[in-house]
Amino acid sequence: MKTSSQNHSVEKDSFEKPILTVDVAYLSIRGGELEILTIKRDKAPHEGELALPGGYVHCDEDEDLSETARRVIAEKTQLEPDYIEQVETIASRSRDPRGWTATVLFMALVSDSKRGEDDKLGKDCQWVALGGLKRKSLAFDHGELLSKVKERLVAKSRYTSIPLYLLPKEFTLSEAQKYFEITTQSTLEKKSFRRRLLDADIIEETGEQTKTGKRKAALYRNKNDSNVHFFPRMIG
Amino acid sequence: MKTSSQNHSVEKDSFEKPILTVDVAYLSIRGGELEILTIKRDKAPHEGELALPGGYVHCDEDEDLSETARRVIAEKTQLEPDYIEQVETIASRSRDPRGWTATVLFMALVSDSKRGEDDKLGKDCQWVALGGLKRKSLAFDHGELLSKVKERLVAKSRYTSIPLYLLPKEFTLSEAQKYFEITTQSTLEKKSFRRRLLDADIIEETGEQTKTGKRKAALYRNKNDSNVHFFPRMIG
DNA sequence: ACTTATAAGTGGCAGTGTGCCACTATTTGC
DNA sequence: GCAAATAGTGGCACACTGCCACTTATAAGT
Incomplete structure (x- = not known):
């Protein structure tokens, strides 16, 4: 035909x-x-x-x-x-x-x-x-x-960690959430987001804290060895 | 450089x-x-x-x-x-x-x-x-x-319905499972697989049954309107 | 007819990760 | 000290998958 x-x-x-x-x-x-x-x-x-x-x-x-x-x-x-x-x-x-x-x-x-x-x-x-x-x-x-x-x-961004590549070297969990909200184009729930990111074992605390802001926040960085992480479920 | x-x-x-x-x-x-x-x-x-x-x-x-x-x-x-x-x-x-x-x-x-x-x-x-x-x-x-x-x-095949495109027009759930096991290269659990596929609302019973085999099995077909379905979680 | 083997199909609970929301904690500015 | 704002937590509900024992139906053998 x-x-x-x-x-x-x-x-x-x-x-x-x-x-x-x-x-x-x-x-x-x-x-x-x-x-x-x-x-x-x-x-x-x-x-x-x-x-x-x-x-x-x-x-x-x-x-x-x-x-x-x-x-x-x-x-x-x-x-x-x-x-x-x-x-x-x-x-x-x-x-x-x-x-x-x-x-x-x-x-x-x-x-x-x-x-x-x-x-x-x-x-x-x-x-x-x-x-x-x-x-x-x-x-x-x-x-x-x-x-x-x-x-x-x-x-x-809904099921991988690639938004981490957009964050600065050191970041707080709130900043990470903001970046993920931008890339997923949705608002995320604080506790769920933190638990998910921390359980993934792809970031680590620097030990330092922010100086500005209302309350000091813990600073994190990407773990060196970490590649793109695939979360078991979607978010948002 | x-x-x-x-x-x-x-x-x-x-x-x-x-x-x-x-x-x-x-x-x-x-x-x-x-x-x-x-x-x-x-x-x-x-x-x-x-x-x-x-x-x-x-x-x-x-x-x-x-x-x-x-x-x-x-x-x-x-x-x-x-x-x-x-x-x-x-x-x-x-x-x-x-x-x-x-x-x-x-x-x-x-x-x-x-x-x-x-x-x-x-x-x-x-x-x-x-x-x-x-x-x-x-x-x-x-x-x-x-x-x-x-x-x-x-x-x-672990999170979409594309293996359905490989199945014949009419098929049993056991056959569907076999096809998904081939495409996912893993063995799947019967009950989980059936629940997942049926809940997705992408296939329907023809009303007919198989004639061969030990026990008659219900025949299904793809729903006409259905595109590729994305399951909420991975299987296998 | 009764038994056995095999495949079809179900009930029900445990496990896992996310959604949700209220709660506590820390810091700044008044 | 107190209010406001942001950081961080506790805990349960919800949705979906994993698991496994159980029932049902059919064919074949005795």
Whole structure:
């Protein structure tokens, strides 16, 4: 029923090769809100608009795709992500005016403390709060890509520990809860959250306490050896 | 620190475009075991070896990647899958002797009843039991691709209803349990399994019963409207 | 007919982790 | 000292899975 060629000429040479790129949604939390690293495009198409950092796969340099993703980020910032994950590959004829393109979409997270001040960022780079991004304000279909990444982040934050990668090196349980509430887009219950995080054996007390605030709070850090933790049940 | 070019020549034209393909791990259960659809390669490289069905993306025909996946399957079989899911995109210089290639890997499932008899399959196509596949017996890195798909199937079978796509149109709860035990690679407890599946409200009794066997068993079928169900907890 | 073996199906309680809410504890500012 | 705000705890309810013994139905053998 399909209108495809039934012979096996699929593997014949000189096919029109599609364009293959990698795009990275690089996320961080600051000011109590998710922010994303954007690049202001300096050429057509979509010149002057904001876009996700991305680029062509370099067949001669990149051993695999996650390396492309890291390279693309390194070209724009000096910030190595604390976490990176391949999300999905999106392709179509219409998503880029230059022709049929495929892009491998990555989600990357960087902690608040590693991110530090944003002064050494190139001036075409900018962290933008997600709340301030109007729909359709990103170039190409990058708004949709961002939605896919957000969806993945929200989903995984409900049953894994990946929001820990967004927290500063030392944090209180209340701050951790706030970060998880941002990434899960829900309000969490204090006792349940604390019990869950502490029972998981993935963070440890530093011994120090906060100095500001109404009452001193215990400071925690991620255990060195800990990878992504999968909780036995979802939260929220 | 990276040795990447620091200028922004990334978007300049005439880059060496990598090859983009789609490969599909098409799975089915028969004889109490997972089977995979293989194609015997009729040309180099790896001529004569078994491989996953796959092919180049056709920029002119395929609107997106899942369409490529369906087309690739339709070219080899007349069997439309009951379920299809993008798993991961794998790329490297070394995975194919013809050069730097990227492949978008899909997992597809077909029910035992829709699959029917295998007589109308092309003679280069063959369903092969996973247990009978020695390591390294698939062309290229398709053994690794299969491992990734297996991993995904095992994981998702523990908290979703996708094994239902492998069952025949009508099935007993014991058969369903057997299928879930195959896909989760674990033994499941009868009462827990039944309660879980029935409470999910995704299957319904046909009213009929089996005729063979020691005791007649109630027959069930998938509810028409039901999509993939996510159970609140993992099993097994 | 009675027994035996086997598969289908159920009752019921324990275990585990989350939801919920009230309660106590500590610190700051008045 | 007292109120306000944040940190942290006690304890039980709830939902779902694990477990295991038990009953029911059918076929086959004696």
